[in-house]
Amino acid sequence: xxxxxxxxxxxxxxxxxxxxxxxxxxxxxxxxxxxxxxxxxxxxxxxxxxxxxxxxxxxxxxxxxxxxxxxxxxxxxxxxxxxxxxxxxxxxxxxxxxxxxxxxxxxxxxxxxxxxxxxxxxxxxxxxxxxxxxxxxxxxxxxxxxxxxxxxxxxxxxxxxxxxxxxxxxxxxxxxxxxxxxxxxxxxxxxxxxxxxxxxxxxxxxxxxxxxxxxxxxxxxxxxxxxxxxxxxxxxxxxxxxxxxxxxxxxxxxxxxxxxxxxxxxxxxxxxxxxxxxxxxxxxxxxxxxxxxxxxxxxxxxxxxxxxxxxxxxxxxxxxxxxxxxxxxxxxxxxxxxxxxxxxxxxxxxxxxxxxxxxxxxxxxxxxxxxxxxxxxxxxxxxxxxxxxxxxxxxxxxxxxxx
Amino acid sequence: xxxxxxxxxxxxxxxxxxxxxxxxxxxxxxxxxxxxxxxxxxxxxxxxxxxxxxxxxxxxxxxxxxxxxxxxxxxxxxxxxxxxxxxxxxxxxxxxxxxxxx
Ligand code: SF4
Ligand code: SF4
Numbered sequence: 001x002x003x004x005x006x007x008x009x010x011x012x013x014x015x016x017x018x019x020x021x022x023x024x025x026x027x028x029x030x031x032x033x034x035x036x037x038x039x040x041x042x043x044x045x046x047x048x049x050x051x052x053x054x055x056x057x058x059x060x061x062x063x064x065x066x067x068x069x070x071x072x073x074x075x076x077x078x079x080x081x082x083x084x085x086x087x088x089x090x091x092x093x094x095x096x097x098x099x100x101x102x103x104x105x106x107x108x109x110x111x112x113x114x115x116x117x118x119x120x121x122x123x124x125x126x127x128x129x130x131x132x133x134x135x136x137x138x139x140x141x142x143x144x145x146x147x148x149x150x151x152x153x154x155x156x157x158x159x160x161x162x163x164x165x166x167x168x169x170x171x172x173x174x175x176x177x178x179x180x181x182x183x184x185x186x187x188x189x190x191x192x193x194x195x196x197x198x199x200x201x202x203x204x205x206x207x208x209x210x211x212x213x214x215x216x217x218x219x220x221x222x223x224x225x226x227x228x229x230x231x232x233x234x235x236x237x238x239x240x241x242x243x244x245x246x247x248x249x250x251x252x253x254x255x256x257x258x259x260x261x262x263x264x265x266x267x268x269x270x271x272x273x274x275x276x277x278x279x280x281x282x283x284x285x286x287x288x289x290x291x292x293x294x295x296x297x298x299x300x301x302x303x304x305x306x307x308x309x310x311x312x313x314x315x316x317x318x319x320x321x322x323x324x325x326x327x328x329x330x331x332x333x334x335x336x337x338x339x340x341x342x343x344x345x346x347x348x349x350x351x352x353x354x355x356x357x358x359x360x361x362x363x364x365x366x367x368x369x370x371x372x373x374x375x376x377x378x379x380x381x382x383x384x385x386x387x388x389x390x391x392x393x394x395x396x397x398x399x400x401x402x403x
Numbered sequence: 404x405x406x407x408x409x410x411x412x413x414x415x416x417x418x419x420x421x422x423x424x425x426x427x428x429x430x431x432x433x434x435x436x437x438x439x440x441x442x443x444x445x446x447x448x449x450x451x452x453x454x455x456x457x458x459x460x461x462x463x464x465x466x467x468x469x470x471x472x473x474x475x476x477x478x479x480x481x482x483x484x485x486x487x488x489x490x491x492x493x494x495x496x497x498x499x500x501x502x503x504x505x
Contacts, residue, residue, distance in 0.1 A: 104424030165423060203426040210429035217425065218434070224421055231418065 008186040014177035017145040017184050018084070018110045018170070019044035021152030023054045024192040025108075027082040029074035031059035031067045035089040036122045037174040038112040042084055064089040068096030068107075075105035076213055078204040080156060083107065086174060087114035087128045094132065100167045101136025101229060103214050104203055106159035107167040109137075110152070113275065113326075114174040115361040123362020124174035125326040126274065130303070130335045136229055138168045138236060139304045141274040145182040148172050150253055153192055157243050160199050164236045166229070173276040175362070187251050195250050233305050240302065258307035260299040261314040263289060267296025269377040270315050272323045272340055274300045277358075277365050281324075284370035295374050300336065308343035315344070320352035320377040324370075324395075326359040333357075333392045352380050358395035369395050409435060409479070440483030442498035448473050450495035457487035457496060 012020070018041050022030070030049070032042040048054035057074075061067045067083045074081040085093060090111055100107050111129050115121040129139060138159065142148045151170050159168040172178050205211055217225060241257040248254030260278075263285055264270060273281050278299040288295040298314050300307060315321055321344070325334025332338065337355035344351055356373050359365045373395065380389050394401065412433035415421050453472040465481040466474050488496040 102425065104426075202423050211426050212429045212431065213426040215425045215427065221421075224415070224418060225425055228418055228421060228423070 008188070009183050010186055011181055012145065012184050013040060013179055013181050014145040014148050014172050015040035015112070015179065016044055017149040017182075018152050018172065019048070020184075020186060021149040022082050022108075022110075023048050024187060024189060025082075025153055025156045025196055026054075026080070026193075027056050027108075027156075028079035029057050029059060029071065029081045030083070031061050031070035031074070031081070032083045032085070033061055033064050033067050033089060035064070035086045035112075037114060037124075037178040038084045038086040038089070038110065040178070041110055041112075045082075064092040065096060068093040068100065071107045071109075072096060072100050072103065072105055075100070075107050075201070076103075076203070076205050078199065078201055078206075080160075080199045081105075081107045082109070084110040084112075086112035087116055087122075090128045090132060091116070094135065097132060097135040097137060097167070099214075102225070104165040104201075104229070104232070105167060106156075106165050106199075106201070108152070108155045108159055108170070109167065110148075110170045110172065112174045112178045113141075113171050119361070121361045122174070124176055125360045125362070126171075126336075127327050127360075129169065129171050130327045130329075132169075133304055133335065136166065136233070137304065138164075138166055138233065138302065139171060140169070140302050141171045141300065142177065143276055143278045143299060145177065145180075145184050146253070147255060148177060149184055149186070150247065150251070150255070153187070153196060154243050154247055156199075157196050158236060158239050160197075160201070161236075161239045161243075162200075162202075164232055164239050165201065165203075166232050166236060171275065176276045185253075191250055195247065237305050237307075240305075255301060256299075258300075258302050258305075258310045259314065260301060262297040262299070263294075264296035264298060264314050264318075266294055268294040268319045269374050269381075270296040270298055270318045270321050271356075271370065271373060271377075272298045272300060272311075272315075272321060272336065274303065274324075274336060275326070277324060277326070277370075280365060280367055281370050284367045284374065287367065288371060288374055293374065293378070300340075303336065303339070306339055306343065308346070311340065311343045312347055315351075316347060317349070318351070319381045320354070322354050322356055322373050322377050324356045324358055324365075324373070326357075328357055328360070337392075352377070353391075354380055354389070355392040356395050357392065363396055365395065408432065435479035437479055437481055437483075440481065441501055442483050442485060443478060443501055443504050444476055444481065444483070444485070444487050444496045445499050445504060446474060446476070446496050448495075450493055451491075452493055452495070454492070456490050456492065460490050461487055 071081040
């Protein structure tokens, strides 16, 4: 990550960083329903609308399903729309999310990653957004408050690109990012205005050119529309790269596009992460490097579209790959692990790859835990030659388990 | 009869010939929607009183008023549900098997 200092620095939470990013992007409509730990985002935005510093219509809805529906209505008349949610609220939006992506409405949403009930929990993991991986939304996972703000601005430009026209979900780890305070650089409004063009869409309701929107198709055409959606998501990769580069030119910060690799060039053991745990993992890598262990790290920034080629390029010739999942797809393994293995399967060499399930329901993941993961990878390479080893492991389980 | 116009549908050759997402200029119907009908409603004009109960109740808007204060069906959109026949107080509508109707 390239950084450059500027004068507008403020000490804010991740939620507040998103709210400031949204204001800079000048949306026309915000429709949202509050839910912990997203609440501060929508509180700040409603204050901004009230004090006039954000010229937008804030729609107070009675549920997340309505929040998504109202955002779609706004997008359908050519308005730039934003919403935010978390966990159960995201699931309550599920029907509308498929509708929005199928209707090619580039709505931007912030999701505060939070565990799913039951057991009830307000703390973080990735089970909410990962369960929506197939909803046709672009998904980015950010590491800190600065990236949260910057990606909020980038999100509108990527989503609204004529080649993409796909809704965009920005994921922030609940509490770890949403509620902790960091120093964040606030970009100039004039620079954001020059970076982010006015939203134009071919799918716009208007009296001059009436459109029939969201029509049904017979089996003769339905598959083509689904393919078209898929193609737009794949094409988004190039746009993601070019928008990130352009952002870097203007604001002095860029994030590596689809993924960010740390010490991977000569690494023997690479850990794959998403979201805020990457910050902890960077420290673990620094510690291991100082002890002469060739540890590397890959932060998957985007999970849809999936950075398969980038992953193969970054981790092509390492000895072992670990994937840290704040998720279990019950009855199989962590979802990110499945996706990573599928990308690596296209390589001629077979990697030792191990899934580390961690941090469910807000369970802490320490630097020591991550150093332990690298140790596991190292052992698996030595032991794995003549003995089978557990492919899926659980970090920081409080009790003993069989197998 | 008030009836949407069917416009010619050119089957796209390439994926880029499709509209971006399921939206297109309004009033552009590309196909009739009556392929699944088994029975079609047939009105006996001599029995019909022009009360327009069927006209009001047809869920597809497939019934029109005629100049002589009777009704007619738009068979391109009638789905054959039989609601009109059921609701007509004068038994002026009968549901006839599609292949037996002329
Ligand atoms: S309900 Fe029967 S009588 Fe009345 S208009 Fe319809 S067909 Fe004629
Ligand atoms: S059969 Fe049903 S759809 Fe057809 S004209 Fe009668 S009420 Fe309308």
